[in-house]
Structures are given as C-alpha cells and as structure tokens.
Amino acid sequence: MSRTSSRTATIVQLGIAQTLAWASSYYLPAILAVPMARELGVSTPTVFAAFSAALVVSALLGPAAGKAIDRHGGRPVLSANSFVFAAGLAVLAVAQGPVGLFAGWVILGVAMAAGLYEAGFAALVHLYGRDARGAITGITLFAGFASTVGWPLSAWLELEWGWRATCLAWAALHLLLGLPLNWRLPASPAAAVPTEAHASMAQTEAAAPAASGSGTRTAVLLALVFAVTWFISTAMASHLPRLLQAHGVPLATALVFAGLVGPAQVAGRLLEYGLLRNIHPLVSARVAGSLHTLGAAAFLFFGVPAGAVFTLLHGAGNGVLTIAKGTLPLVLFSVRDYGARQGLLMVPARFAQATAPWLFGLAIDRFGAGALWFSAALGLLAFAALMLLHDPSATARRRD
Secondary structure (H helix, E strand, C coil), X not given: CCHHHHHHHHHHHHHHHHHXXXXXXXXXXXXXXXXXXXXXXXXXXXXXXXXXXXXXXXXXXXXXXXXXXXXXCHHHHHHHHHHHHHHHHHHHHCCCCHHHHHHHHHHHHHHHHCCCHXXXXXXXXXXXXXXXXXXXXXXXXXXXXXXHHHHHHHHHHHHHXXXXXXXHHHHHHHHHHHHHHHHCCCCCHHHCCCCHHHHCHHHHHHHCCCCHHHHHHHHHHHHHHHHHHHHHHHHHHHHHHHHHHHCCCCHHHHHHHHCCHXXXXXXXXXXXXXXXXXXXXXXXXXXXXHXXXXXXXXXXXXXXXXHHHHHHHHHHHHHHHHHHHHHHHHHHCCCCCHHHHHXXXXXXXXXXXXXXXXXXXXXXXXXXXHHHHHHHHHHHHHHHHHHHCCCHHHHHHHHC
C-alpha cells in the first residue's frame, strides 16, 4: 500500500472511530437524559450533572492519556479505550439509581479523556509529526457528523427498545466496530523503522519557543483560547434554539437556523482542508476566532433577518477552531510530548465545557436576549488572545 493510501486509510478508520466515540458519549445526554431521569427517579438536571462530572474526569485525566499516546502510540491506547467506552455504557445500562448513573458517567469520563479529539490528534502527531495537519482536518470532517448520525440513531433505538438497550447497542458498537478500527491503526513508528516525519523531528525542535518564559506565555494564551471557544461552543450547543427564540425568532424558524450550524461546521473544515491548507494555522484560527462575535453583532443589531447569518458564521468558525485545537500546539511547540501538552492545554477547556450549559442558561434566564452580548465578548477575548500569539519558527526565520 502506498504512503498516501495508507494515510487515507488511517484517516478513514480513525474518523469513523471518532464519530462513534462522540456520538456515544458527548451527544448521548441530549437524547437519553429525559428517559434516564424518568426511570431512575432523578431530575433531568441530575443526569446532566453526571455528564458534567464525566467532563471533569476527562479534564483531569487528559494529560495522562496524552502522555500514554506519546509513549506507546495511538493504537494500543485507543484500542484499550474501546473497552472503557463499552464498560461505561454497560454500567449506565444497568444503573438502578443515582449511584449507578454517576458511576457510568465517571467511567465514560475516563474513556472521553483517551478517546475524543485530543487523543486522536495525539495519535496522528505520533505517526506523522508536523505533517499531521491534513490528517487532523480529515478526522474532524468525519466526526463533524457525530451528532447528525448519533442523535437520530439514539432516538430511534430509545423509541424502539428503551434507553438501556440504546446504551448496550452503543457499547456493542465500540467492541464490534470501534475496537477493530483502532487496532488496525499503524503501529508506533518509534518502535519500527523511523518515518520521515520522525527522522526530521530533531530538526523541527527549534521551532518551539526558545525561552521558558515565552513558552509559558504561549501555553497560557492557548489554554485561554481553548477554554473560551469550548465554552462558547458548548453553550451554543445547549441553548441555541432558546437563545434565538429570546431574540424573537419563532420556534420553527429557530430550529431551522440552529440546524445550519452542523453543515456550516463541515463547510468550515472543508475550507480548512482545501483553500486554507497552505495558510498558517494561526492565521486561519484568527479568522475563525472572529466569526462568532461578528455573527453575534450582526444578529444583535439587525435582529431576526440576521439569525441565519449568526448561526452560519458561528458554525463555520467553530468548525475551523476545532481543527486549530490540534494544529496550533503542533506549530507553536515541538512535536515532542505533544499528547501530554495537548492534555494540559485542554484542562481549562474541559472545565469550561462542563460549566457552560449551566452558566449560559443562567445568563439567558437573567438577561434574555442580552446573553448574546456575553458570548460575543468572550469571542472577542479569544480573538485578542489569538492576535497576541506569535509563531516562534517565523520569528527565528526573520532573525536569520
């Protein structure tokens, strides 16, 4: 198999596995929270609290998962993690009350730490070094349809056989589909003949920030960008139809506008894969980082007619920023210890993600349509932080 064909196969395999991971964890509560709560005798917010606990566990264990991929490669870690996903879903399926509910979600939090985008990005960087940008974009194109696939499938399974059978079905898919896909990933190049990407790794180490102070500043700014953009993304995913209605958009129209986010995300990623692939990731991230605020400003000043513009710009920006979470640490730091560093950078983002539905819900309750000013200001903060970032390799070239 040629190198190009092998890389394409890796992207397809990991992309499908990522779609399964997202659909069976992050996108699960939106469909199953209400029937879970009803049968377990708890409130719906309690189910979402358990989901938030999973996100916190994911944040705490993310650096360790990244370090494991740095050391052993993606294949063994992701393959073992298929069993963890299956175990968490199985525990949820047999839960009889809040203890079982939280236990299942905590196990899923462990799985999410080593099974969502950060782990996939780290696996690709371990294989391809600084040439991983295209592969990172490729798997996000697949997983961008996780909600499109996961929500209808979960809803159909729940309607036909109930939420417990739905959890068991997802668990079975991790063992029958996810495990073989992850196990067929290429072996760690560090344990075999060094690839071209790894052979040049020593030459690219100079691209990392030369001084520890510069590296710390870059890391803090990146962590801020990731935390703010994850907060906005999760807040919109949780409350977008309600936010649109607060601005006077009728319910049916609000659902249509909200439905534009998914296609816009995929369109943004296709743009990154095509037109923007030869542009520095920092430049495309800056453009993407401005889109939520620009769309929000248009909606705030022009009202309902600009609702579609807001959702399209938000979706496109969010799509590209998802890729930036993988590519920016790759170009602003060295390839070495990418997974562990990525895990650390995402810790604040996971905590922000866990609190976003609750905090932004409070903002809508308190300020109604004015809550959009809050997310617009956060988007402006992320854009400002991106403008303060500088590529150390470009600085070094100018000095030479």
